[in-house]
Structure formats: structure tokens, C-alpha cells
Amino acid sequence: MTSSPPVALTIAGSDCSAGAGLQADLKTFQHFGIFGLTTVTCVVAETPQIVRSVHAVPPAILQDQLRVLLEAFPIAAIKTGMLFSKAHIVAVTELLSNYPHIPLVIDPVMIASTGDPLLEDNAIAAYRDRLFPLATVITPNLDEAEVLWGAPVRDETTMGRAASELSARHGCSVLLKGGHLGEPECADLLWQGGLPTWFRAPRIEGAASHGTGCTLSAAIASGLAMGRDLHDAVAGAKDYLGKTLxxxxxxxxxxxxxxxxVPW
Known part of the structure; x- marks a missing residue:
């Protein structure tokens, strides 16, 4: 019998154009040699240019998918993407709170790259109060960080303040993505254990942007599933995302x- 690969789980929406959501996560898991599992939160009719409709999976069905996978597989890492509503977040946290040993990467998906909302307003408090305390790392972009932190994040100085305070507030590491600053260099900040680490890469003009957050967080989860520490998982994920761009x-x-x- 051949050896079994590490297992990772994505809890996310389905993107029919396959550039974001659980489809992007599965492609990323496959690249890293990870066996990927999926728990579907929503079915989204979209392309990189438009979100036409969102159909939420009933929270009880979401929870049943998650329960059967947690019981059956030796899951080595979990990532969340589009969770949509407070009820969906509650359904997820009720189960994940029983598995604190599994690394958890939370991409707090709020708005699509098209500008369409992907999260109900009442879900933000559920993120803060219920899900973030379970996280190994959260990966907000600047717009999401402004909502979660409660103040504008417009430069690297405020990125540092936001990441530090969010980490202290929720008891987890924070990878704050700085691509929306629009600088020639894309700078992401990992705040871990009270210490900052910057990851920088040249901006790639004209590259696709749909699904970048999903891909990055899935790549981080892949690294954690393989037993890498968070710093190395983020570094490997950044390198992979750069190649896809x-x-x-x-x-x-x-x-x-x-x-x-993409090549290894």
C-alpha cells in the first residue's frame, strides 16, 4: 500500500468559474500533494467579472458535511473561505471548537473582487466572537482589516498597528495582505507572537486577481498540513501565489x- 498524503479541508463557497472558492482551494491542495476535502457553504453563480447569484446551503447541511469529514479523516489543517452568515459561522464553530489541535486558517471573505458583498452584516460579530479565537492565523486584506479593526488601513504603518491589535484582540496570528495599497511592491505583514515579519514581492501588472485570497490561504493550510511552521507556510504560499500570477x-x-x- 502506498503512503497516504496529508489531508486538508476547505470550508468555502463553490465558484462555478473555478477561479476562487473551494475549486481554487482544491487545485492548490493538489499542487502541494495534499488530499483535499470540501465542506460547501454556498453555491455562487459567478465569473471573475460578475457575481450573479448566491444560494446558501442550509446550516444544518453544512454542519453535517463537516461532522462526517471530521469523524472519518485524519485532517491535518483546515481553512475557511466564504461563510456567508452568522448561522453558518455558528454551525462551523460548534464543531471546530472540539478540534483545537487542527491548525485553522481563516480567510474572512467579505467582498468579491467584483465588489459584490459575500457576507451578511450580522456575521462580522460572529467572526470576531466565535471563529477568530479558534484560528491559527487570519488572512484579511486591507478592506477586511478596516472592517475588523474599525479604522482605515492605508499604509504600512497602519498595517502594523492593525495587525498587532487584531492579533492581541483575538489571540491568533494575523497575515495582513497589503496588495490593495497599490505600491510597486506588494507587502504582506505576518504578525505572530508579538513580532512582525514582512513578505514582499514585485507587483505583477495585468495579472488575474480573482481568487488570490482563496489561493493564498489554501496554500498556507497546505504548508501547515505538511508540518511546516506558520512562517514557512506563509513563505511557501507567497511563492506559489506569485507563480500563479x-x-x-x-x-x-x-x-x-x-x-x-505552475512549476514547483
């Missing part, structure tokens, strides 16, 4: 990340 694909004006098939 450099080799972006396109059809009829639609740009997509080259997930899962």
Missing part, C-alpha cells in the same frame, strides 16, 4: 490564476 491565463477578456499547474 506570473502565469495567468485568459479567455475572451476573462483572466484566471494558473492554479495547480
Amino acid at each position: 506570473e502565469t495567468s491565463l485568459g479567455w475572451n477578456g476573462i483572466a484566471a490564476l494558473n492554479q495547480g499547474t
Whole structure:
């Protein structure tokens, strides 16, 4: 019998265009040699250019998917993406609170790259109060960090303040993504154990952006599933995301990340 690969689970929405959501996560897991499991929160009719409709899976069905997977598989890491509502977050936390040993990466998905909302307003407090305390790391972008922190995040100085305070407030590490600053260099800040580490990479003009947050958080979860520490998992994820951006694909004006098939 061949040896079994590490197992990772994504709790996320389904993107029918396969550039974001659980489809992006599975491609990323496959790249790193991880066996990927999925718990579907929502079915989204979208492309990188438009979100047409969102159909939420009933929270009881969400919880049943999660329960059967946690009972059956030796899950080595979990990531969350689109959770949509307070009821969905509660359903997830009721089960994950029983598995504190599994590393948990939370991508607090709030708004699609098109600008369409992907989270109900009442879910933000549930993120803060219920899910973040269970996290190994949360991975907000600047817009999400402003909502969670409660103040504008417009430069690297305020990125440091926001990451530090969010980490202290929720008792977890924070990877604050700085791509929306629009600088020639994309700077992401990992705040871990009270210490900052910056990860910098040149901005790739014209590259696809749909699914970058999903891909990065899935790559971090992959690293953790393989037993890497958080710093090394983030470094490997950043390198992988850069390669998917450099080799972006396109059809009829639609740009997509080259997930899962970039060279090692």
C-alpha cells in the first residue's frame, strides 16, 4: 500500500468559474500533494467579472458535511473561505471548537473582487466572537482589516498597528495582505507572537486577481498540513501565489490564476 498524503479541508463557497472558492482551494491542495476535502457553504453563480447569484446551503447541511469529514479523516489543517452568515459561522464553530489541535486558517471573505458583498452584516460579530479565537492565523486584506479593526488601513504603518491589535484582540496570528495599497511592491505583514515579519514581492501588472485570497490561504493550510511552521507556510504560499500570477491565463477578456499547474 502506498503512503497516504496529508489531508486538508476547505470550508468555502463553490465558484462555478473555478477561479476562487473551494475549486481554487482544491487545485492548490493538489499542487502541494495534499488530499483535499470540501465542506460547501454556498453555491455562487459567478465569473471573475460578475457575481450573479448566491444560494446558501442550509446550516444544518453544512454542519453535517463537516461532522462526517471530521469523524472519518485524519485532517491535518483546515481553512475557511466564504461563510456567508452568522448561522453558518455558528454551525462551523460548534464543531471546530472540539478540534483545537487542527491548525485553522481563516480567510474572512467579505467582498468579491467584483465588489459584490459575500457576507451578511450580522456575521462580522460572529467572526470576531466565535471563529477568530479558534484560528491559527487570519488572512484579511486591507478592506477586511478596516472592517475588523474599525479604522482605515492605508499604509504600512497602519498595517502594523492593525495587525498587532487584531492579533492581541483575538489571540491568533494575523497575515495582513497589503496588495490593495497599490505600491510597486506588494507587502504582506505576518504578525505572530508579538513580532512582525514582512513578505514582499514585485507587483505583477495585468495579472488575474480573482481568487488570490482563496489561493493564498489554501496554500498556507497546505504548508501547515505538511508540518511546516506558520512562517514557512506563509513563505511557501507567497511563492506559489506569485507563480500563479506570473502565469495567468485568459479567455475572451476573462483572466484566471494558473492554479495547480505552475512549476514547483
